[in-house]
Amino acid sequence: MLKKLFKSFRSPLKRNAHPRTTPEIFGSRQHPLQRGQFSRNAVNVVERLQNAGYQAYLVGGCVRDLLLGIHPKDFDVATSATPEQVRAEFRNARVIGRRFKLAHVHFGREIIEVATFRANHPQGEDEEDSHISSRNESGRILRDNVYGSLEDDAQRRDFTINALYFDVSGERILDYAHGVHDIRNRLIRLIGDPEQRYLEDPVRMLRAIRFAAKLDFDIEKHSAAPIRQLASKLRDIPSARLFDECLKLFLAGYAERTFELLVEYDLFAPLFPASAAALKRDPEYTGTLIRQALANTDDRIAQGKPVTPAFLFAALLWPALPARALQLQARGMPPIPAMQEAAHDLIVEQCQRIAVPKRFTLPIREIWDMQERLPRRSGKRADLLLENPRFRAGYDFLLLREDAGEKTDGLGDWWTDYQDASDSERRSMIRDLSSKAEENGEGPARSKRRRGGRRRKGPRADGPASE
Numbered sequence: 395m396l397k398k399l400f401k402s403f404r405s406p407l408k409r410n411a412h413p414r415t416t417p418e419i420f421g422s423r424q425h426p427l428q429r430g431q432f433s434r435n436a437v438n439v440v441e442r443l444q445n446a447g448y449q450a451y452l453v454g455g456c457v458r459d460l461l462l463g464i465h466p467k468d469f470d471v472a473t474s475a476t477p478e479q480v481r482a483e484f485r486n487a488r489v490i491g492r493r494f495k496l497a498h499v500h501f502g503r504e505i506i507e508v509a510t511f512r513a514n515h516p517q518g519e520d521e522e523d524s525h526i527s528s529r530n531e532s533g534r535i536l537r538d539n540v541y542g543s544l545e546d547d548a549q550r551r552d553f554t555i556n557a558l559y560f561d562v563s564g565e566r567i568l569d570y571a572h573g574v575h576d577i578r579n580r581l582i583r584l585i586g587d588p589e590q591r592y593l594e595d596p597v598r599m600l601r602a603i604r605f606a607a608k609l610d611f612d613i614e615k616h617s618a619a620p621i622r623q624l625a626s627k628l629r630d631i632p633s634a635r636l637f638d639e640c641l642k643l644f645l646a647g648y649a650e651r652t653f654e655l656l657v658e659y660d661l662f663a664p665l666f667p668a669s670a671a672a673l674k675r676d677p678e679y680t681g682t683l684i685r686q687a688l689a690n691t692d693d694r695i696a697q698g699k700p701v702t703p704a705f706l707f708a709a710l711l712w713p714a715l716p717a718r719a720l721q722l723q724a725r726g727m728p729p730i731p732a733m734q735e736a737a738h739d740l741i742v743e744q745c746q747r748i749a750v751p752k753r754f755t756l757p758i759r760e761i762w763d764m765q766e767r768l769p770r771r772s773g774k775r776a777d778l779l780l781e782n783p784r785f786r787a788g789y790d791f792l793l794l795r796e797d798a799g800e801k802t803d804g805l806g807d808w809w810t811d812y813q814d815a816s817d818s819e820r821r822s823m824i825r826d827l828s829s830k831a832e833e834n835g836e837g838p839a840r841s842k843r844r845r846g847g848r849r850r851k852g853p854r855a856d857g858p859a860s861e
């Protein structure tokens with residue numbers, strides 16, 4: 395697919411991403427993109443802005459992804475119109491954001507994000523209006539609302555492959571930062587000085603990982619080099635923004651690879667400190683559990699099934715729980731309250747880093763609570779559990795723990811059988827449990843039924859059941 399595009403591209407790239415002031419232009423015969431491949435709504439937005447006398451282009455992920463033959467997640471527009479001017483052109487537009495103000499144009503469920511061309515504001519420069527543009531002492535950009543030209547806009551973008559502009563009317567690609575070259579060589583490369591660009595916005599480190607995982611690209615060596623050293627800067631990022639980024643990292647269909655890269659670049663610890671400590675203490679179990687949960691999530695996304703952040707966070711944090719509960723027990727707390735308190739503390743602590751909203755933290759607790767209830771099946775308990783709206787997520791979580799090597803005495807298989815069993819079979823399974831419990835005194839109940847064989851057939855239900 396890229397042959398046509400790259401036929402025209404011969405000059406080798408010598409420098410580390412230095413932006414150009416004039417773009418390299420790829421005419422409609424030098425690349426495979428056509429306007430029909432872009433969202434009709436996005437093309438309409440561009441054309442209406444142009445008709446109103448503004449410059450406007452499709453930009454970023456949609457151009458990059460279409461060049462790679464990937465269906466874009468969304469379609470972003472860059473324009474010379476200010477957010478207010480965009481709002482004046484479209485009745486269905488809203489201005490959003492503070493740190494980064496932009497316009498959203500709504501078409502039913504599709505939102506076209508329209509960003510005004512922005513300029514970099516060099517460090518140390520006098521800023522007349524600190525409300526419009528400001529940095530903190532480490533160079534982090536706190537507000538990014540200084541508007542500029544198209545050339546300026548290209549330079550302030552993060553990666554070369556994200557700084558490609560598609561001109562709808564001429565079907566041309568404008569390339570200011572050798573992005574086409576880097577797409578061809580499958581490289582994630584920051585525009586400008588990597589260290590400075592990460593200091594301006596440490597989230598760019600996460601974005602580098604996200605694109606490397608999604609596109610199966612390498613991170614170019616100068617762009618990779620400062621990451622480990624700067625990883626702790628993520629601690630300065632507001633927790634609400636990190637929550638959004640985390641969803642993008644783990645719910646884009648490449649979560650397993652993303653996790654590997656986060657660990658490799660020391661970015662996992664600043665995001666999930668307790669889980670990173672558990673990974674260090676017990677790499678085999680923690681690594682397996684997290685990878686398995688992420689692989690399941692990726693599978694579900696590939697199959698177009700819904701996924702919930704609650705299951706994901708429940709899995710990411712679970713390995714950190716036992717150590718905490720044991721600490722509390724060592725101070726004399728009984729096991730169940732210790733577990734409850736450990737769960738509460740862990741979530742509160744995690745939310746200081748990543749602001750997981752209540753609508754997800756509650757289900758996380760319920761999935762964990764279910765782990766304590768699933769072994770207790772006597773009398774009517776098993777049937778009551780089956781009716782619990784959180785049963786499916788709790789049961790899937792149990793299987794996940796078993797897959798990671800936790801010993802549960804065949805509990806997962808018991809529940810798999812129980813769900814398939816007839817009423818009379820169920821009664822006899824419960825009877826088996828109580829006679830077994832009598833044999834063993836107060837010991838844990840064991841099932842005599844087949845074990846190790848049947849697993850639940852369908853894929854895991856880390857889906858809407860738990861939302």
Ligand code: ATP
Nearest residue numbers: 454455456467468470550551552556557595597598
């Ligand atoms: P996708 O939408 O597939 O996740 P994308 O590249 O479109 O990828 P968005 O988060 O939608 O990513 O951002 C749109 C564009 O805005 C990017 O392509 C990039 O050019 C620019 N951008 C986004 N975040 C940053 C950032 N933190 N620093 C600099 N530029 C950014």
Ligand code: MG
Nearest residue numbers: 454455468470
């Ligand atoms: Mg996008």
